[in-house]
Amino acid sequence: MxxxxxxxxxxxxxMRYVQIDTTADPNSTSFPSTEIQKDLGKVLxxxxxxxxxxxxxxxxxxxxxxxxxxNTSNDVPTICFCAHMDTAPDVTGKNVKPILxxxxxxxxxxxxxxxxxxxxxxxxxxxKEKIGDDLIxxxxxxxxxxxxxxxxxxxxxFVEYLMGNPGIKHGDIRILFTPDExxxxxxxxxxxxxxxxxxxYTLDGGVQGSIEDESFSADAVKLTVHGVSAHPGYAxxxxxxxxxxxxxxxxxxxxxxxxxxxxxxxxxxxxxxxxDGIQEKATLGFIIxxxxxxxxxxxxxxxxxxxxxVIDQYPGASFEFxxxxxxxxxxxxxxxxxxxxxxxxxAMKKADVTPRPVIIRGGTDGSRLSFMGLPCPxxxxxxxxxxxxxxxxxxQDMQKAVQTMGELVQIWEQHK
Numbered sequence: 155m156x157x158x159x160x161x162x163x164x165x166x167x168x169m170r171y172v173q174i175d176t177t178a179d180p181n182s183t184s185f186p187s188t189e190i191q192k193d194l195g196k197v198l199x200x201x202x203x204x205x206x207x208x209x210x211x212x213x214x215x216x217x218x219x220x221x222x223x224x225n226t227s228n229d230v231p232t233i234c235f236c237a238h239m240d241t242a243p244d245v246t247g248k249n250v251k252p253i254l255x256x257x258x259x260x261x262x263x264x265x266x267x268x269x270x271x272x273x274x275x276x277x278x279x280x281x282k283e284k285i286g287d288d289l290i291x292x293x294x295x296x297x298x299x300x301x302x303x304x305x306x307x308x309x310x311x312f313v314e315y316l317m318g319n320p321g322i323k324h325g326d327i328r329i330l331f332t333p334d335e336x337x338x339x340x341x342x343x344x345x346x347x348x349x350x351x352x353x354x355y356t357l358d359g360g361v362q363g364s365i366e367d368e369s370f371s372a373d374a375v376k377l378t379v380h381g382v383s384a385h386p387g388y389a390x391x392x393x394x395x396x397x398x399x400x401x402x403x404x405x406x407x408x409x410x411x412x413x414x415x416x417x418x419x420x421x422x423x424x425x426x427x428x429x430d431g432i433q434e435k436a437t438l439g440f441i442i443x444x445x446x447x448x449x450x451x452x453x454x455x456x457x458x459x460x461x462x463x464v465i466d467q468y469p470g471a472s473f474e475f476x477x478x479x480x481x482x483x484x485x486x487x488x489x490x491x492x493x494x495x496x497x498x499x500x501a502m503k504k505a506d507v508t509p510r511p512v513i514i515r516g517g518t519d520g521s522r523l524s525f526m527g528l529p530c531p532x533x534x535x536x537x538x539x540x541x542x543x544x545x546x547x548x549x550q551d552m553q554k555a556v557q558t559m560g561e562l563v564q565i566w567e568q569h570k
Contacts, residue, residue, distance in 0.1 A: 230325025
């Protein structure tokens, strides 16, 4: 059966998966950050087993593995398809009520559980391309969770297609579902030897045809301000309030540049993400982003100098500046193996999908996987308006993602 004629089940799968709460917790020190992520993992393992994937399993960390065994005599690299099971903590993912909107007509979609939540083409221009498609949304009180359960659904649908059509020639295909991508720890405990794949693709992208092989490079900064505590009734000339110093540091950042709200394209930024403490000690969290890794050190030096210029005005105050690496631009690896991206572009064309190469103003598991020995660009699933109550996905986009995967594994088999 040609994959374009396959009776897709991505919509049913997605609507089932999103009802399982898998919200990640950035403040947790456990792994995965929430045990509930394993609830979906258990479901996926059983579904893979039911489909005939005999080695499907979930390890102690919550990673789900499985192998669709190759059926070719050619010596073909092992390809991994990966998606993450967790959802972002920005909006609740508990009690998600998915709604299927058949044959979208372009009019505003008012979500039934909160009439203030209205999805329009003005706010979401990509919807203009989706008129006539079937859309899935949440009900207005939660996010949908298509990020990245749409990717999970696409991979599962792809597995069912391959297992039911042994005439499609392909090499070994490894399936990987990860926890905690949304809190930046998605591959912290991944056993690459166990994964045992040569090249990979994450299914975690947006508009149909998007292929992302260039991401931000990213660091995190923890800036700790130490003030001087004193009883407020007798504080004159003694108290140096760390909270106020932290506020002064934030106020000293540029207002018209160097921030997410003032940059686009390849422009990087420094973004404060947290601020807490007491008068004696305050902690500020920042994320540092740019597509050129070398610029991260420049940004960090500038941020450190801003902090120093504030703190130096208050003798007795001090600060600590800690930098931690998060991920690096996958392009640094993928430029050495351009065929990994080129094969996807060819596969999209065979699936009647117009390729849309784009850069990521962010990162995916693929960013880190690429530097762990698995060159791994990111493919579209149709997930849009992510991390919000307006999140939606086109069923037809998900189907095209599955069809692209089907064409892709055959291209790999032919190129050996």
